[in-house]
Amino acid sequence: MICGSLRKGSYNAALARALPGLAPAGLSLRPAPSFEKIPLYNFDIQHSTGFPAEVNAWADAIRGADALIIVSPEYNWSIPGALKNAIDWVSRMKEQPFKDKPVVLQSCAGGILGGSRMQYHLRMSLTSVDAIIFGRPEVIVTFAAQKFDEKTLELKDQTAIDLVKQQLAGFERFARRQIGKG
């Protein structure tokens, strides 16, 4: 699981924490290392000192997973910069970690579109790194503040819970087909 938000009280991080409880028994989920400390992409750094340790750690976690769930907010109608920066870094690797990796997307946002524009942009970027992206159902959590418990940040919206369960069940079948384990 990759979370696109770095903030402590993140709704997207809260959704990611809820996923193991909503996933089918065959899916074993764990969080990817944070990309918070990854420097801004600069070819000169890559060229002179190689990939930073944080980038290698992130790439290794992606390589080690059979499939990926990306849960992310939308920033200014698109992919949060820190997440895009991490993708840009690993996209330059010879053994590119997203290649042929089944990926499913989820988003929570404050507004009426629930991060859907970010999802469309992320689909494009992930296609450019040869990921295999799950189609539907989409998980788009609109008006996020109303869907999580104010204090515990537990996902309390039954429609969202049902949709997540449906998506993860479909994603497990999809991912197993893609990686030949189904």
Ligand SMILES: Cc1cc2nc3c(=O)[nH]c(=O)nc-3n(C[C@H](O)[C@H](O)[C@H](O)COP(=O)(O)O)c2cc1C
């Ligand atoms: C820099 C920035 C840009 C944002 N742009 C959008 C946007 O384009 N669309 C949207 O629905 N919400 C936008 N928001 C509001 C986020 O949906 C809201 O802050 C959400 O809670 C962020 O996700 P998180 O709780 O996981 O951190 C933006 C927030 C920030 C901080």
